[in-house]
Amino acid sequence: MNRIILPLLFLAFIVGGVSEKTNAQCKQQVVYQCATNIDKAIYLRDFNTKLRKGKKGHGSGTKWAVVLNKGTHYRFTLCTQGGFESNVILTLFDAKHPEDRKPYQVTKYTGNRKTSNRFDFICNKSGTYYLSIRFKPGKESKKSCAVGILSFVGKNK
């Protein structure tokens, strides 16, 4: 009996490990679809993260630093996988506008394909900013992934 069970357990162990890895960040197809749905803006980079419910009810997520330049009109777009559009947020902040108090902006889900989970930022101060992607407080859920896209709309005229 053990001859059957043990190899099966072993297989489950390996497959579990593999699926953990493949469920990590969003697949390239998701990133591509998000990056090419930015309405005439130029894709600059993406921020790809896995999301899962944290131990104390806090959702996991990731924070990145990004240098933004004065006089530039940027666009931030958030895409998620598997129906989590209204549960995940992208936040833009810096030291003066902390993530948990008065960040520059947080994405909002409105259901409109062109405007939902997206905002523009007209930067007037060159420097390092931060961007995070996390579950909304109280909306932590099972494993998912999300991707943020930073794009260049133009010079601020």
Add this chain to the structure above:
Amino acid sequence: MIKKIFSVILVGLFAASFVGCGGKDPDEVDFGDANDFQEDVQQIDENAINGILESFSSPVEMAALIEDLGVPFSKKYLASPEVADDYDTNFKKAIGLGVLSADLGYLNVYAKTGEIVNYLAVIKGIADELNIGQFFDFQTLKRLATNNDNMDSLMFLSVNSFHQMDEHLRKNNRSNLSALVVTGVWMEGLYLATQIAKDDSNKSLRDRVGEQQMILTDLFKILEVYQTQDKNFEKLVKDFQELNKAYEHVSITFVDGVTETVEIDGITVVIQKDSSIVEMSDEQLSNIISVTEKIRNKLISL
């Protein structure tokens, strides 16, 4: 029987250690070239270094600004892809990868698909030699450039490939190479901006050149970390000291303001009212232009 159970568990744990812990990719090879780098020599908060390197946004942003200002395309600003023929160390390859990726960004922004294929081929060659070619889908990129049918996809794939290559270097203890790639991108962007600023007195461009002082400060700190590992880094740091000196008296001040949020065509637009103000004399700009030109030309002819 117990032996069998133990051996199955051991094999399982061994295999899982490869699957679950993000070990090095099987195709990754350590470079043993005497001209190249010693790994793990310096452990000065690698996370901080990686965070800074990652924060420099994109090999296309400077080109996007230049195009948006209405500056006409000129091939004379670009490094020839043939410079890569002489890249015989990883130091030169990493710098070259950055420089040529920034040029590819410039070509992408201006949709010069005829030229793009040459740059793609050379970048793919360098990426393969640095063992990061798996992130650069040359055939798809070439098809997109040749068919000239989907510039958005071409832009996405080429910029995204660049970021994946850079990220792979950082995640696999090769941040020294990532620092060089980022240096190459940044230097080429600054070169493009300063060459155009020679004949164009546009204030946005001038400010952008002046603001590079902030990035230069961070990049310089990172390059200093690696200078004890490699003579080439040491020389690069000396060159950057000259650039630092050119930027020494450029002044950047900050003014506080209250951010405004408006809605335009259904999209929330955040207008930052804090601002940064650059003060740079014509003489300082002229000096920055000439030092940048000197260093960049030295880098591409290493």
